[in-house]
Amino acid sequence: MPTVRPVTTTASATSVDLASPLTVPQLLRSAAPLEVLAGTAVRDRVARGRAYLRTVLADDERPVYGLKTGFGALVGFAGRTDDADQCDNTLAHLGAGQGPDLPLDIARASLLVRTWSLAQGLSGVSAHVVEGLAKMFATTFVPAVPRYGSVGASGDLIPLAYAAQALRGRGHAYLDGTRMPAFEALDRAGLSPLELDGRDALALVNGTSVTTAATALALSSVRASHRALTALTCLLVDVLGADPGFADPRLITAFGHTGAVDVASRMRTALEGCVPSGKRALQEPYSIRCSPQLLGAAEDALRYVDGVVAADLGGVSDNPLFFPGDDLVAHGGNFFGQPAAYAADVLAMVTASLGNLAERQLDLLVDPARNTGLPPMLAAGPGRQHGLQGVQLATTAFVAEIRRNVLPASTQSLPTNLHNQDVVPFGTQAALRSYDLAALLRLLCGSLALGLRQAVHVGGRRPAAPRCATLLDALAEAIEPVDPDRPLDEDVRVAADVVVDGEW
Known part of the structure; x- marks a missing residue:
């Protein structure tokens, strides 16, 4: 007991x-x-x-x-x-x-x-x-x-x-x-x-304690995946030998968005020591070149959600409220979860964009036309082996599932309770949905991380940036190369644990 x-x-x-x-x-x-x-x-x-x-x-x-x-x-x-x-x-x-x-x-x-x-x-x-x-x-x-x-x-x-x-x-x-x-x-x-x-x-x-709690837990998970995806983007740049100039401070400062400035600063720190291979095109696909702008916009949106969650955690949600010092019984609507409904819907949209970025980066990584000559699907022996082919299929399904669930709940008000509740926020649905989608984003990060670990095994260069090399080494220590093929469901989860739960 x-x-x-x-x-x-x-x-x-x-x-x-x-x-x-x-x-x-x-x-x-x-x-x-x-x-x-x-x-x-x-x-x-x-x-x-x-x-x-x-x-x-x-x-x-x-x-x-x-x-x-x-x-x-x-x-x-x-x-x-x-x-x-x-x-x-x-x-x-x-x-x-x-x-x-x-x-x-x-x-x-x-x-x-x-x-x-x-x-x-x-x-x-x-x-x-x-x-x-x-x-x-x-x-x-x-x-x-x-x-x-x-x-x-x-x-x-x-x-x-x-x-x-x-x-x-x-x-x-x-x-x-x-x-x-x-x-x-x-x-x-x-x-x-x-x-x-x-x-x-x-x-x-x-x-609205269920709504607040679910939004807060989803926020924590999405924030962790956002940090992981920022680090994985840097690792992708280094493994492919791309030019990190897309994160130049003068360029990003001119963009004018605080989130992008902060994300690009973290990326430059992670990419310190990275030297372009000279084998890539002048301009990378947007999934690399525009990553500071995308990840930065996500950071700005997450800061909005941070503020809503902090306010909800520091506020009293009940009706009526009793104020002895003022001899007041206040009947009102402090149980109306509209702020969290908006925040959770924003969180779902951020999750969709981040998930799409992770899936597109993995797609780039497994494509021999765009991955600086690595084998298709990162297979150690294409045809006899299939490498990340199953994982890449699964990521497509994950992204589709996220997209299907991003319809804002906060706009779906329906009257109920004999029109006593004639407008409702549906924040609970928004919060629980965001919690579920955050778990899929975590798996998308794990899938990309597994791909990057495999890319180096099949001919990708070892990262030149020390921070990127440390992340790769952590993945390599936790996950064996895919050679020969094996079921990779557990490997994706392990990779997610490494990158999402770690500090990179």
Whole structure:
């Protein structure tokens, strides 16, 4: 049985302090057991919010959505008078999700985002809710949450309802990666079922935490692939003996875009020592010559997504919000995930462009008409062997799959909930789609990396730039040459691990 570590007040590299803003690296760590700290400042502000809520509820003249009322389009009707019943009233009707479970890292990261939001003291939740969530993170408990059902407007209502129910011991959950009834997972983890009243239940579901978490995780993955593809482009230039002058600082500065300037600077550092072979045409294909402009535009777009994710991680997503100092119960729309919807759609477009670049560079590399005389498909013995032919076919399929899924979700608003939610952002769909596409981009980077490793084996020159040579050596150490042919699915994944997870 996993041991539940007590929540302390000393932060570490494997802890999250709810008194400080959340970061994307913390979300990445939340998939594993993590110490979540709820210190005195957090406890005090949660207590103040809860005390103020009790004051408001004692005033029969003050309406409070979800406590004295029904939900959504039924706000004009009275809710249940018993707190426990109102909790059930909140969660039961939201048990309408379908499809496979969310990836476990998204489910855990979503709850970390939700915990941070509740810990700001503006939601009026019970202190034991924040404390219970903090204890959960010290274990491997993960709610089983179906993928489909959220429109990302009144928060991620349906997926977060499943998470809340699992924390109560209802539905299903995972422990150590094994799916089981939630009450059993709680028991094995040494956790007690979370007791919720109506406000606690509504606060748990009335936020865009799934959307935010999935966007943040997708962003992290795409950023890593962007760095990898920048390094692989440099390696391609060096292996082919191309002229690195396309990254000249005077040329790129004249282009006028910050992202391109920064990417080209990194490329020049990686290509330092690279000498053109003199065997290439005066101007390279755009997949090489225009790479600083393409990768730079991607960098600019990713910086926009960085800002949206940072704002979402540092903001409170709930309705209503309670401001004791101003004696204000604010009913509004802080659960409306439009910023993340736009950001996730931008992320998908960036992924498509980067994936296309990787596929085009691999296509150049396997083509004897454009690869400075290397054998077709980088086969060690063309005809008797087929080298990267299967991998190149697969990359075409990956790019097609990405392109098919790039249609913006944020523009697909449909009215629902008796037109209470007459506009919706569909940020959840955008975020989950971007998360999926990021995994394909990672494989495209691995495919190109495998091709570059093979290119040197079949006659490509060893890189002259020390940084490029170091990357090639890391690939060569991890992957044997394709000679003779063998299945390469695992090799692509290994190559992706080397280039995407490394620092180049």
